[in-house]
Amino acid sequence: MKKLQVAVLGATGMIGQRFVQLLEGHPYFEIGGLYASERSEGKTLGDVLSLKGVRFQEETLNTRIEVLEPKAVANRCRLAFSGLPAEVAKGTESALAGEGVAVFSNAASHRMRDDVPLLIPEVNPDHIELVRTQATFANGGFITTNANCSTTGLAVPLQAVYKEFGLKACYVSTYQALSGAGYPGVPSMDILGNVVPFIKNEEEKMEQEIHKMLGTLKDGRVRFADFDMVASCARVPVVDGHLESAVLKLGREADAAAVVSSLESFKPAPQELKLPTAPVRPIIVRREDNRPQPAADALAGEPERARGMAVSVGRVRESKGYIKFWLLSHNTLRGGAGGSVLNAELAVAKKLL
Numbered sequence: 355m356k357k358l359q360v361a362v363l364g365a366t367g368m369i370g371q372r373f374v375q376l377l378e379g380h381p382y383f384e385i386g387g388l389y390a391s392e393r394s395e396g397k398t399l400g401d402v403l404s405l406k407g408v409r410f411q412e413e414t415l416n417t418r419i420e421v422l423e424p425k426a427v428a429n430r431c432r433l434a435f436s437g438l439p440a441e442v443a444k445g446t447e448s449a450l451a452g453e454g455v456a457v458f459s460n461a462a463s464h465r466m467r468d469d470v471p472l473l474i475p476e477v478n479p480d481h482i483e484l485v486r487t488q489a490t491f492a493n494g495g496f497i498t499t500n501a502n503c504s505t506t507g508l509a510v511p512l513q514a515v516y517k518e519f520g521l522k523a524c525y526v527s528t529y530q531a532l533s534g535a536g537y538p539g540v541p542s543m544d545i546l547g548n549v550v551p552f553i554k555n556e557e558e559k560m561e562q563e564i565h566k567m568l569g570t571l572k573d574g575r576v577r578f579a580d581f582d583m584v585a586s587c588a589r590v591p592v593v594d595g596h597l598e599s600a601v602l603k604l605g606r607e608a609d610a611a612a613v614v615s616s617l618e619s620f621k622p623a624p625q626e627l628k629l630p631t632a633p634v635r636p637i638i639v640r641r642e643d644n645r646p647q648p649a650a651d652a653l654a655g656e657p658e659r660a661r662g663m664a665v666s667v668g669r670v671r672e673s674k675g676y677i678k679f680w681l682l683s684h685n686t687l688r689g690g691a692g693g694s695v696l697n698a699e700l701a702v703a704k705k706l707l
């Protein structure tokens with residue numbers, strides 16, 4: 355297959371730099387341009403690099419950042435991976451789709467549109483068909499989104515359990531990493547040795563998005579899943595990896611062992627299709643009493659290309675008629691750039707590109 359030229363929008367940001375990392379040596383995609391605001395014009399990626407612990411190729415580091423202009427992007431690229439702030443993404447992504455570009459976005463702006471898939475290939479791969487209902491599709495352009503980073507980590511194990519036992523309610527508390535706030539993010543004086551029990555709009559997004567993702571696509575529309583979802587979100591002084599405590603009321607009774615078995619036997623579409631960024635095991639159940647932990651498990655997933663793409667689940671237990679567990683997922687990989695790249699790989703597998 356001839357590699358498709360792709361643009362990275364917001365290439366200087368936390369998500370943008372993860373895109374660049376995942377696109378180096380990708381079997382389907384090749385970076386055709388790195389784009390950001392006028393603030394970054396003419397700088398190289400090396401000048402603005404803030405991602406730690408990742409080694410980029412010299413050629414990539416020397417690539418110059420260009421100002422984002424939809425027509426210019428469309429002239430060069432078939433796809434765009436977007437790590438733009440929501441307020442910028444709204445108009446820009448629509449303009450790109452109008453120019454015939456397939457957009458895979460991390461931003462919230464288009465997630466709840468009726469004709470836009472809110473996609474996690476392990477959870478709702480069939481929802482990708484919604485792109486065919488977009489006005490720009492005839493021309494090759496469309497928008498696909500992935501969920502908010504904390505919702506993504508939850509949605510994968512929740513779908514495994516929901517499919518097998520049904521669900522009446524999910525109560526979740528999050529302990530979210532600093533990289534989730536973008537770069538430079540929360541001021542160090544506010545977060546060092548501290549926990550901030552508020553992340554703007556996060557609880558609302560979690561409570562809304564999960565019902566669309568676990569919903570059923572029928573006659574070109576998503577019927578939202580019906581269960582109670584209550585979220586409480588906090589920012590903690592961790593660099594990468596959102597830890598979450600989930601308490602579930604299942605649709606039918608099941609003990610912890612049955613829930614573990616549903617999580618471990620979950621083998622969804624990306625694994626069946628062997629998509630390059632799909633982890634061999636999408637959910638890794640830990641048996642230790644003190645796992646998962648961000649420092650130990652944020653980069654869970656294999657092979658190498660899928661590091662940080664598995665969701666780790668631990669301490670699955672019963673209490674007073676509820677099932678409780680902890681989960682951890684990498685927010686800028688599984689919950690961000692990796693999710694979008696996996697969505698684009700699914701689009702290739704479905705011959706939408």
Ligand SMILES: NC(=O)c1ccc[n+]([C@@H]2O[C@H](COP(=O)([O-])OP(=O)(O)OC[C@H]3O[C@@H](n4cnc5c(N)ncnc54)[C@H](OP(=O)(O)O)[C@@H]3O)[C@@H](O)[C@H]2O)c1
Nearest residue numbers: 364366367368369390391394437460461503534536537690
């Ligand atoms: N961080 C996460 O864990 C995470 C997870 C899932 C989804 N998201 C979503 O992904 C998006 C990016 O998040 P982030 O954490 O990467 O943010 P970030 O670090 O603040 O990066 C934002 C990027 O957008 C660019 N940008 C800002 N205004 C622009 C404009 N007018 N035109 C072109 N480019 C512009 C910035 O370029 P300059 O450097 O030139 O300003 C930068 O490259 C957000 O919508 C966020 O909600 C983030």
